[in-house]
Amino acid sequence: MQLSNYLFFTTDCDQALAFYAQCGLGHVVEILRYGVDGMPVRNEAMRGKVMHAKFQGPALHFYASDNDDAEPMRGSAHLLAMDDRDSTRELFHALSAGGTITTPLGIQPWGDYYGKLTDRFGVQWMLNCAE
Structure with missing residues (x-):
């Protein structure tokens, strides 16, 4: 599966x-x-x-x-587990172009480098770097 x-x-x-x-x-x-x-x-x-x-x-x-009958995307996100902060920052910046940052990229309370955004097409992305 x-x-x-x-x-x-x-x-x-x-x-x-x-x-x-x-x-x-x-x-x-x-x-x-x-x-x-x-x-x-x-x-x-x-x-x-x-x-x-x-x-x-x-x-x-x-x-x-x-799909001409598609519903707006919500309630789901792509979670990308990243290997290093530089690539996390670069991808976050690229995906956020024209979109909305909902959690700015930074060190979070659980200790990881993380950020969340909704891109210009309505898709949510979460980038997490546990480095």
Whole structure:
């Protein structure tokens, strides 16, 4: 058994995945689009949008798609266990561009270097470095 996150966007999945790649998290390794290569399309406005994508990096993977009936993301976050403070700071800064920092990056009461943010696409990220 393996647990994986599946992110639902309304129409900006391509932009979100490109942003995550730009941040250095990884890249898209699989993608299917509505109405392309025999894939169904129930709403013409969704033609060409992401039906299913797999995003993979050195130590992470998740899935994502566009859904015109998607609910806003809430109640879940990606927790990234980081190896050092410099990479934690760099990734936190990159992911927070255009988003909202909810817990500033810093030493927390439990002793770890941690911060939380919601990126420009509504996805919550928690970065924790136990160094």
